Amino acid sequence: MIELKNVTKKYNDITALKNFSLQIPEGILQVLLGPSGCGKSTVIKLINHLIEPTSGEIYINNKNINEFNLINLRRGIGYVIQSIGLFPHYNVYENIVIVPRLLKWTKNDIDRRVDYLLDLVGLNRNYKKKYPFELSGGEGQRVGVARALAADPPILLMDEPFGSVDPLNRERLQKEFYRIQRELKKTVLFVTHDVEEAIRLADNIAVMKPGQLASLGSPWDFVTDDKEDYVKEFLGSEYTLKLLTRFMVQDILVQEKIKSKGYIHGFQVKKENTLSSALSLMISKGIDSLEVIDEQEKIVGSITFEDILKNVFRDTRK
């Protein structure tokens, strides 16, 4: 568990954080969402103890971070820095294995880990010998993510880790990251200013305004109307639609309920597509139901506009 208690951070005369408090329970993916300059990176740097708070305390697993050995604390935290910060004189392989080498892993373990990580972030294994200047921004960022995950740390701090990855790979990385986080139950603080990314990944979203927390809750909590104007404005009026990207068709699919009598119009959607893509298809075809198919293109069920209305926001619409 990570906990910030009443943290204030001043850079000379700029107050970057003011009485900021946040709790991130173990195994939770906490997204920190907010506009540029509101203090997101400052929060991350404080947890990694790269900077000292002006006042307030920071705890990891109920232990004040001042009591940790600084070097061990950092080696146990995977950190994707905003500007990537790969070592220009190290190739991709050497960059990824920095922490495992500091921790004196065996060559065998390191090699196996690198192959696994390159596959995970979707980089060809022959990238190992490339130097950072030979990589595109998005490729460099993926190496940065692999480097942060390298020693399998229980805590991950990720500062806009997918910012310059192309949309296709970003979506793939988000899905993959969502999957491994849920599987390995890492405690993650994920910084972004992309609302859709926040929705896709978060267990909890913290919306920040300059120096302060504006609102905290699960992605569903933000559908309600009781949020302050600043939060509503920042999340945008399409927030609810964006929330549909969080769901896959299979999440609300009822298998037995295959509709008959021409109710189905013959348009199909894959069961692992998002609900927002299903809705897009309905709107573009002017219909309110779709057949759902699996990987073998076998029809496994159907989905209707009504199903979406009934199931997705069931809990939020009191």
Added chain:
Amino acid sequence: MKKIKQPFFIVTALLFAFFLISILRFDIIENVLVLLVKPKSFFLARVSLVEIAKQHIFIVIISSSLSIIIALTIAILTRFPFMSDFEEFLLGLATFGQTIPTVAILALLVPFLGYGFKPALFALFVYGFLPVLRNTIEGFNTIPEEIRESARAMGMNRFQIITRVELPLALPAILAGIRISLILNISVATIGATVGLSGFGTLIVNGIRGDDTIMILKGAIPVSLLALAVESLFIILEKRFRLSAISE
């Protein structure tokens, strides 16, 4: 790391070869020179050029090693918090020091250290020391902050950051400093003849006194070739360790 184009190696090898020929078989060059300038005294022409070259190179190696070791040590110390306040002072000192003419330093030292090896060694040391110090500090300063930050964030300690990140990244700048230091020392060691240091400068000074052009050239040609050869060797080294991202 970059591949170096072959011509660089050829030029460097040729320069070293010419230097060796010039000290081992100056008679070949002399045979050509007598066609152009009138030979004068012959008795001094007997001095062994190899012996002179040895003395010249010896003092350059001694003084440069001293200045490189001490300058690197001081520059590395500025990376530690307790010394970081001195960094700007040292940088200013190095820049200012390099503007004082060599001859002035030599002349100033004679009253204190007398003629001969000692004042020359001291002047060489000071001249070699400043460019290495300056380039090393500046090499450290050009490393982007985010690289240092990510090194810290991953749990590298101060020593690991210096040896694994800062020194390798500053290496091209450090090598450039060493090159400047060596070239300066080769030339200052020549001027050292005016305070009684023996080396190629001795031939030049004696040649000027005796109005003997061949004698002057006997000192000037090898020392120029030596300087050029060392320069081109270091240009190769710097290229080898410079990262393409920065150079191109």
